[in-house]
Amino acid sequence: MKITSVNVRRVEKEDSRMKGIASVLLDDSFAIHDIRIIEGDNGLFIAMPSRKTATGGYRDIVHPINPETRKIFEDAILKEYDKQKEA
Numbered sequence: 001m002k003i004t005s006v007n008v009r010r011v012e013k014e015d016s017r018m019k020g021i022a023s024v025l026l027d028d029s030f031a032i033h034d035i036r037i038i039e040g041d042n043g044l045f046i047a048m049p050s051r052k053t054a055t056g057g058y059r060d061i062v063h064p065i066n067p068e069t070r071k072i073f074e075d076a077i078l079k080e081y082d083k084q085k086e087a
Contacts, residue, residue, distance in 0.1 A: 003072065004028045006080040008037070019044065020084075022077045032062055035073070037081055044081070046074050 005025035011018055020037035034049040050058040064070040 001026055001069075003076045006076050008077065008080045008084055010081070010084055020081055022046070022080070024073065024077065035077060037077065044078055046070075046077050 003024055004027060007023045008020050009022075010020045017039045018036055019039050022035040022037060023031060023033045024035060025031050032049070036047040038045055038047050048060045048063045050060045053059050064073060
């Protein structure tokens with residue numbers, strides 16, 4: 001699996017921890033949309049697309065299975081976010 005494209009849309013809202021929304025294309029064949037970029041207490045991180053459950057909680061729709069894969073996604077998305085921030 002290779003991330004072949006990352007598209008980030010920055011979100012400029014005061015008092016919001018959400019800083020952007022990303023879409024990722026895998027192997028030029030599979031797209032994942034609505035990955036949120038969040039400003040946490042220890043810096044930026046990504047939150048995968050989720051859906052509200054009947055009990056009021058949230059459950060990820062798609063997500064990496066292991067920490068290594070999550071890091072690949074996070075590094076690629078935050079790199080693109082930083083590029084746009086500098087532009």
